Amino acid sequence: AQSVTQLGSHVSVSEGALVLLRCNYSSSVPPYLFWYVQYPNQGLQLLLKYTSAATLVKGINGFEAEFKKSETSFHLTKPSAHMSDAAEYFCAVINTGGFKTIFGAGTRLFVKA
Amino acid sequence: NAGVTQTPKFQVLKTGQSMTLQCAQDMNHEYMSWYRQDPGMGLRLIHYSVGAGITDQGEVPNGYNVSRSTTEDFPLRLLSAAPSQTSVYFCASSRTGRENTIYFGEGSWLTVV
Numbered sequence: 001a002q003s004v005t006q007l008g009s010h011v012s013v014s015e016g017a018l019v020l021l022r023c024n025y026s027s028s029v030p031p032y033l034f035w036y037v038q039y040p041n042q043g044l045q046l047l048l049k050y051t052s053a054a055t056l057v058k059g060i061n062g063f064e065a066e067f068k069k070s071e072t073s074f075h076l077t078k079p080s081a082h083m084s085d086a087a088e089y090f091c092a093v094i095n096t097g098g099f100k101t102i103f104g105a106g107t108r109l110f111v112k113a
Numbered sequence: 114n115a116g117v118t119q120t121p122k123f124q125v126l127k128t129g130q131s132m133t134l135q136c137a138q139d140m141n142h143e144y145m146s147w148y149r150q151d152p153g154m155g156l157r158l159i160h161y162s163v164g165a166g167i168t169d170q171g172e173v174p175n176g177y178n179v180s181r182s183t184t185e186d187f188p189l190r191l192l193s194a195a196p197s198q199t200s201v202y203f204c205a206s207s208r209t210g211r212e213n214t215i216y217f218g219e220g221s222w223l224t225v226v
Binding site: 009045090099100103104106 | 203214
């Protein structure tokens, strides 16, 4: 069965600093991985997804993630944090049948001025 | 674009009452699902459907019923509300297939007293 683990329930960075949100996956088959973002009082929306086409995936709002099979990781990064990036971020994996998405526990990102 | 529409947005129930959370999507998606979101636990899958007339249980199905009579609608019924069902509920839809993005509704905040 597929699963994801997000390291750190809270991450705090200064505005302009590097953002690094960690996600490790477990999957017996090549995984399809996603990062979603949730702003306060809203549903989740897709940031980016890995579907085996390229290991470095670029998403919206300047975020990117790198798939590393050797480390079973799919960490999310952004070179320079902005106040508007403050939100909760979820890593997710989809099952082999393509119809069940399993989410991590989430990481809340705080951005300090 | 309506996307995924959930109602009601807020609801307070007394223990033992029943209610239905409504969900509709206008994207002709085959797959629909219900998640609950609780602090520190990410999103947990309650029930899902891969098409009209087909439903199945997710991780936390107890106390909830679903049906899928049309492609568009996927209501979630709470049979006898309990305080443990106090949560934020999200309906989601997508096309089937592992590459496909999930689209979320804006959430329904439910409190059971």
